[in-house]
Amino acid sequence: MNKSINILWRTSLLFMLILLFGFQASARKQRVLVLHSYHQGLNWTDNVSEGIQSVLAKDDNVELMFEYMDTKRNSDPEYLHEFAKLYGLKHQKNKFAAIIVSDNNALDFVRNYNSDFFKDTPIIFCSIDQFTSELVEGIDQVSGVTEEIDSKKTIEVALQLHPKAKQLVVINDNQTQSAILNRNNIKSFWPQLDTDVNLIFLENLSIEELVDQVQNLDPNSIIYLINFSRDKEGNFISYQENIEIIRAATKLPIYSSWEFYFNEGIVGGMITSGYNQGQFAAQITLDVLNGDDLNSIPIIQGGYNAFKFDYEQLKRFKILPKQLPKGSIISNQPPSIIRQYQTSLFVIIFGTLIMLVILRYSKIRIQQNEKKLIQENEELDRRVAERTKEVVFANEKLELQTEQILKQNTELEDHRHNLLELVKERTENLEEANLELKSSRKRLLRMLDANSDGVWEHNFENEQVYISKIIWDKLGYNSVTAADTKDLLCKLIHPEDLMLIKQKHKKNKMGHSLLFITEFRICTKKNEWMWFKAKGKILDYNEEGKPRNIVGTLINITERKEAEAKIKAEERKLRVSEKRWRSLIEQASDGILIYDTTGKILDANSAACNWLGYSTREILQLNYSEIDLNHSSSALHTYWRKLTTSTPSLSFESTQKRKDGSNFPVEIHLSLIELQDSKLILSVINDISIRQETERKILNAVINTEESERKRFATDLHDSIGPLLSSINLYLSSLGKFDSVIEKEQIIKASVDAVNEALVSIKEISNNLSPHILNDFGLEKAIQSFTNKINLSQTISISFYAEHMEERINEQVEVVIFRVVNELINNTIKHAKATNIEINLSREGNLISLIYIDDGIGFDAKEINAGTSTGMGLYNVLSRIRSLNGSHKIKSNPKRGGMMALVEINL
The missing domain is CATH 3.30.450.20 (PAS domain)
Incomplete structure (x- = not known):
């Protein structure tokens, strides 16, 4: 009893130690991260994952983790920056024994963030297109598998299988550096093929344009599909979707070098396999986990491509397997009848052979026995006379032999029965195998269902x-x-x-x-x-x-569909925003040009095209320096270099040249547009021909006004002061001719009167230049005094109202407003035939408002407001209002009559 308890105790202890060591072993699993450039569900990505799992999933000491960057649909720097932050949050505490990176974007990410996340971690890459040593620069431990597609062999076999082809059509989105290199590779080896077939590229197309061009291809064409995962508008298209679109648009044979198009409608080609890429990378990883030095493992750069063809497509285009290159792999080929029923046929043939051998053996034995019997009968006949005594013995012997023959026949029958039993047993075994196969199939379905x-x-x-x-x-x-x-x-x-x-x-x-x-x-x-x-x-x-x-x-795939719907909605919003922006630019009255820092014009609105006389296509072929007459190319670059973040805009004047050779003056406002990878310049152009003409009119008006004032001043001095001074001179000159005191006093008195009259005249002249009442008492008193003098004539009635004008304002503003009132009243008296004038002057804070109304005949106020009126007196005064940052508005109706002028000046 004690011995049994001791054995049981030892067994339990041993079992616990095994469990303990098992747990310790499981705790020592080596973590391997697989970092994919693209998203889960993409054929290529899933094939690479399957290849990796086919090697590493079998090792119980390896724990696989997967991370997807999704750069096929999101590749801008802001997204990658946020992805890096998310990666740091998820894996900052995870220690990986090795990291497998798939495709170029993942390798770039590992290289860019090597010191942050991946230092001293072995990096094994796969699916790296256009590999160079610069791609792994700065990574300490690195090796892997490059991705090389063999377009030449694929195109060569396509031309051999379709000898009547007239053209090879290459479909390529041409949106990535890899796509451009693949296109250039085809162009480089095409002359070596020595063929009369025309080479055509379908690139940079929208989906609708691609479908239209594919549908209209020559019937004697072959299609070679490189890739079409992004159209010219930047829309992402999955591999499965783009092959389905092309396959639905044409019945022509399609070839490709990518595994993710295989079994999706292409005939075949020299296929680059994502599964093989993953297998090779996983095997290298397994060697590293087992202690090998990663830097001593050479980079695999070939030997993983193979000719593969789809049997359904071969049958569709009447291509026989014997026409294919030696060693080609054919998928979807139905098995022959012999292969389908190989086991059953083997059993039947084997059983039949056994039966034939047995029957042949039986026949030979019977023939031998019959021959022997005949010989014995002949021997008996010959010896009948001599051996009469042995007849009975011979007969017994014959009977014995007959029994033996019957016994042998019975044995043969038993043997045949046993053979039939054996066939029956084999048949039952086949049925049991079929039942086992069905059971295995059910288990497989349950496993798939669970996983x-x-x-x-x-x-x-x-x-x-x-x-x-x-x-x-x-x-x-x-x-x-x-x-x-x-x-x-x-x-x-x-x-x-x-x-x-x-x-x-x-x-x-x-x-x-x-x-x-x-x-x-x-x-x-x-x-x-x-x-x-x-x-x-x-x-x-x-x-x-x-x-x-x-x-x-x-x-x-509900989440994926919802994400795609959101992306499409965002794209629609962007397009609406772009249309709104384009509409605003097109509706702008100013000319707008957008060009880069070399002066190459990238965009222009309708106003700019109309001013310069170019069509949109013509103006986009120009450099900005070609239309600027006042500045050299170096001078323009000097202006552009001044635009920085701290100085995002500047203005200057210049002269621009039209397409017909004429030119016009402009004022240019430059603004800096900073993009992620470049800088652009926004140029807003104002035609200042009218402004310069207006300034010339104002200058001429000022000069004419000053000249008129000089002439009037000279006339007043000549007509008023000149005679008085001549009289005084005459009086004083004749003073010595008189001896009597009375006569001298009369002359002196006449001289004093002339001097007083001269003083009054000088005062009147001075008052006309600048009324003394305006200088002494302000704007309100000056206007009131001026209107009162006119009211004395009783030819017109002027009403003047002032509000909040007790405090004096800027002297220059007072003079301008007084001159405006004078000019308006003079114009009304000279031209309007009015009987009443109403003037309202008020101040609200820093705003001075003047409202002038008369009931005279009307006129067209547009010319005065636009500055095209020929009357320069009023225009000159109103231009002074603008010089004080003031505004004016004149309204009148030629039919109803009357005029109203509103002047506002902000102090």
Whole structure:
């Protein structure tokens, strides 16, 4: 008893130690991060992940983690900066034994943030296009697999398989450096092919333009698809979507060098495999985890591409497998009858051979026995006379031999029976194997159901559809049986999507298509639409070669669809904003030009084109220095260099040249536009021809007015002061001729009177130049005195009202307003034939307002407001108002009569 307890205790202790060591071993798992440039769900990215998992997922000591940068759809610097911050938050405490980076953007990220996140961590790269040593500069431990596509071999085999082709059409979005290099590579080796086929590139197109051009291609054309994941408007298109668009637009043969297009409608080519890239990178990682020095492992730069072709497409274009290059891989090729029933045929043939051997053996034995019997009978006949005594013995011997023959026949029959039993047993074993196969298939479906978003199956023979429970749980439905599934799906799937699904289902059922791939909406229990992506493949065929069933997976893509909808909404907002901005520029009355720091004109509005006389296309071919007459190219660059963040704008005047050779003066306002990677200059141009003409008119008016004042002053002095001074001179000269005191006093008195009269005249002249009452008592008293003098004539009635004018204002403003009132009254008396004038002068804070109204005949006020009137007296006075940062407005109606003038000056 004690011995049993001791054994049990030792066994328990051993079991606990095993568990303890197991936990310690699991705690020592090595973490490996896979950093993808693109997003999960992209064919290329998923293939690379599968290749990595095929190697590292088998190792129990490795823990894989995946991170997706999503740069296929988001690649601007602001996004990458935010992604770096998010990466730091997620992985700042994670210590990775190695990091696998997929595609160029991930490698750039690791290089740029090496000192922040990846120092001393082994970096293994894969899928790196156009690899150079600069891409890994600064990374201490690095190696991996480059990505080299072989366009030349793909195009060569395409031309060999289609000898009647007249042109090769290359489809390429030309939006990335890699795409440009691939195009240039084709152009470089094309002359070496020695072919009469024309080479055509379809690049920089929108989706609609691409479809239109593909639909109108020559029937004797071959298409080579490099990539079309982004159109000229910058819209992202997935690999599957762009091949579907091209495949739907044409029936021409399509070739490519990318694995993510394989089995999607291309004939084939020298295929670059993302799966192989992932496998190679994972194997290098495994070597590093096992202790190898990463820097001693050479970079793999070839040997991973292979010729691959789609059997369905070969059959479609009547291409035989023997025409393909040696060693080509053919997918979707149905197995031969011998391969389908290989085991059964082997059993039947083997059994038949055994039966034939047994039957042949039996026949030989019978023939031998018969021959022997004949010989013995002949021997008996010859010896009948001699051996009469042995007849009985011979007969017994014959009977014995006959029994032996019968016994042998019985044995042969038993042997044949055993053989039939053996065949029956083998048949039963085959049935058991089939049952085991079905059981394995069910286990596989359960495994897929447990490890993915969902699994589905459609049996074409009984028309039953199965969808895993996890999908029904997501949709909110319970207790859905296989018998109810098909009818329920027809009710729940969106009607628009249901038609497409039925069309694809019909092709699968008839055997026209091996694959089933589509995206559709299903209504949930809460009456909400949920998006799913279904992928499936025909699994079994019946004896007639018709599809028996199709099995596939269901992936919930609702979040992706919602994200895509948001992106499209943002794009629409951007387009609306762009249209609004363009509309504002086009509606501007000023000319607007946008050019870079070299002077190359990038955009112009209609006003600028009209002023300069160029069309939009013509003006975009010019450099700004070609239209500026006053500044050399170096002088313009001096202005542009002055534009900085601290000095974002400046103005100057110049002269611009029109297309017809004429020129006109302009005032130019420059503003700096700073973009992420460049600087642009916004130039707002004002035609100042009218302003300069106006300034010339004002200058002439001022000169004429000053000249008139001089002439009037000279006339007044000549007519008034001159005679008086001559009289005084005469009086004083004759003073010596008189002796009597009385006569001298009379002469002196006459001289004094003349001097007094001269003083009065000088005072009147001075008052006309600058009224003394305006200088002594201010604007209100001066206007009141002036209007009172005119009212004495009783030819016109003037009413004057002043409000808040007790405090004196700026002397210059007082003189301008007084001159305005004088000029308005003079114009009314001379031209308006008015009987009444009303003048209102007021002050509110720093604002001086003058309202002048008469009831005279009307006139066209537009000429005065625009500065085109020929009457320069009033225009000269009003121009002085503008010089004081004031404003004026004159209104009049030629039919109804009357005039009103409003003048405002901000002190």
